[in-house]
């Protein structure tokens with residue numbers, strides 16, 4: 001990884017602003033999908049949970065899959081071991097964070 005792009009004053013200022021937000025936006029719930037790397041199991045075989053989406057509840061119905069606000073999140077279908085595109089199974093679970 002090229003870390004030089006993270007070693008500058010502009011990045012440091014943006015990071016500090018992000019980390020010091022008084023009330024950072026947090027999802028009310030996230031959806032995770034059980035996923036499988038298609039690579040031969042002897043080479044990789046990773047299975048695990050892929051972030052499908054993060055939502056924040058809102059009073060009005062929006063044009064999203066749940067009607068709530070879709071939050072920015074990384075939902076890449078990339079295997080964390082080998083970098084192949086993973087297959088998303090039909091098993092999706094919704095998780096709600098606790099207040100602590």
Ligand SMILES: [Zn+2]
Pocket residue numbers: 037038039044045046079080081082083084
């Ligand atoms: Zn893999």
